[in-house]
Amino acid sequence: MADTDSALVIEPTGPQDPSVGTLGTLVGGSVARKLLTFSMPILATSILQSLNTSINAAWIGHLLGPGALTASVNANSLIFLVFGIAAGPGEAVNFFVGQSVGAGDLERAKRITGTAIAAFAAFSLAVTLTGLACVPEVLRAMRTPSDALPLASSYLKVALLAVPATYLYTCLSLSMRGGGNSRSPLWFQFVAVIVDTGLNPLLISGVGPLPALGMAGSALAMVIAQTLTLGAFFVYLRRRRPAAHLTLTPRYLRPDLGLLRKLVVKGFPISLQMVVISTSLLAVVSLVNRYGTLTVAAYGACFQVWSYVQMPAFAVSAAVSSMAAQNIGARRWERVDRIAYAGVLYSVVLTGVLVSLLKVWGRHGFVVFLGKNEEAIAIAEHINDIVSWSFIVFAVSFTLTSVTRATGAVLAPFLITVVGLWLVRVPVAVSLEPVLHADAIFWSTPAASLAILAMTLVYYRRGRWRVTTL
Numbered sequence: 001m002a003d004t005d006s007a008l009v010i011e012p013t014g015p016q017d018p019s020v021g022t023l024g025t026l027v028g029g030s031v032a033r034k035l036l037t038f039s040m041p042i043l044a045t046s047i048l049q050s051l052n053t054s055i056n057a058a059w060i061g062h063l064l065g066p067g068a069l070t071a072s073v074n075a076n077s078l079i080f081l082v083f084g085i086a087a088g089p090g091e092a093v094n095f096f097v098g099q100s101v102g103a104g105d106l107e108r109a110k111r112i113t114g115t116a117i118a119a120f121a122a123f124s125l126a127v128t129l130t131g132l133a134c135v136p137e138v139l140r141a142m143r144t145p146s147d148a149l150p151l152a153s154s155y156l157k158v159a160l161l162a163v164p165a166t167y168l169y170t171c172l173s174l175s176m177r178g179g180g181n182s183r184s185p186l187w188f189q190f191v192a193v194i195v196d197t198g199l200n201p202l203l204i205s206g207v208g209p210l211p212a213l214g215m216a217g218s219a220l221a222m223v224i225a226q227t228l229t230l231g232a233f234f235v236y237l238r239r240r241r242p243a244a245h246l247t248l249t250p251r252y253l254r255p256d257l258g259l260l261r262k263l264v265v266k267g268f269p270i271s272l273q274m275v276v277i278s279t280s281l282l283a284v285v286s287l288v289n290r291y292g293t294l295t296v297a298a299y300g301a302c303f304q305v306w307s308y309v310q311m312p313a314f315a316v317s318a319a320v321s322s323m324a325a326q327n328i329g330a331r332r333w334e335r336v337d338r339i340a341y342a343g344v345l346y347s348v349v350l351t352g353v354l355v356s357l358l359k360v361w362g363r364h365g366f367v368v369f370l371g372k373n374e375e376a377i378a379i380a381e382h383i384n385d386i387v388s389w390s391f392i393v394f395a396v397s398f399t400l401t402s403v404t405r406a407t408g409a410v411l412a413p414f415l416i417t418v419v420g421l422w423l424v425r426v427p428v429a430v431s432l433e434p435v436l437h438a439d440a441i442f443w444s445t446p447a448a449s450l451a452i453l454a455m456t457l458v459y460y461r462r463g464r465w466r467v468t469t470l
Helices: 031-064 066-084 087-103 106-141 149-178 184-205 215-240 257-291 293-329 333-370 374-387 390-405 411-436 438-462
Strands: none
Touching (some): 031 066, 031 215, 031 293, 031 333, 066 215, 066 257, 066 293, 087 106, 087 149, 087 257, 087 293, 106 257, 149 184, 149 293, 184 215, 257 293, 257 411, 293 333, 293 374, 293 390, 374 438, 390 438
């Protein structure tokens, strides 16, 4: 596939900092060992995030019933879309900071982070207000079952209030990761999970003076947890100064329009890619909605369990992106392919082990979300048999994409995603549905994964993503 991306240009504007040897921690040493140690805190953070979502889904299912779980599947599909919008500029911050730190230009890294914080703050308010205005119409367009519609609406209207805190925390944690620190965000994620999961049953059912808020209570717990976590993170940055490029002073919080333009140019295709993924998921959920509450609940249970299966690939890919960015900034191109190969190996082995375990013991995971409903559990096991193996294929393409994006080559991965999800996944689901019924929807995921892998391999081998000027 020809590469139509322009190269990411990092031109050092500040003095070369003599401490860069301690900051560019991902540039030297054993690639395999450093990738493993750097990715483990990211994996632990992903586990905590998924545990948070899963525990809350379990509370909703057990306290409010299958209808509420169906509502959460539809609502969380939209929340995934809204939160995913931040992934584009956040990932741009990650590789801009990584390349700047690798090049020894801390002044630029500071200005990138400050500009991103200001932009995220303004953008998050716009997303929140727009989302609140569109909730009922979007849920109806998704064909959310009528019994789940009021619950999903009440959940979303509260959950959208968490967008500003979530966006800003994403920005800060990805900037820190780009600088080579993947441990600090882990501890704050732990705090968020404790607060969120602890408040969920209290606000859903009402305990003591707390009112019983139902689905809205679960969303309110998330808002409180995200806000407290962001506040704690700001205090930590001000008092401990864990990263030299995270300097939250008015001088750096004033947006640099030139850097903002570059963040938007590179971040926009990644955000569009997340929108493509999210809207594809919404389309799939709307198709699944045709088959009733039990099938939707079973699909939702699978989705929760699958999040754990995909976590190693996400964690390793995030580590690969930061490592590749710093090495590109330091002009250590000989290490970039080694980072990619090590990342693919780790992702495939870890994902393969989890897929095998899920095949043997998956039923126990589905019971957590579906209780003793044997019909729903049987549907979930059937869906899992069709889909789960494709996550190994996904792990390879996602890891390689993280390497290419670390150079700033963001357009080709976006186009590959569009083709895989909207020109393969959705058409496969729709065209085969008259013959395979609901199974066509589930088989569309492996079909898309294979198509995306084929295109990604061609792009990695033959694309011009390596053309980067520092």
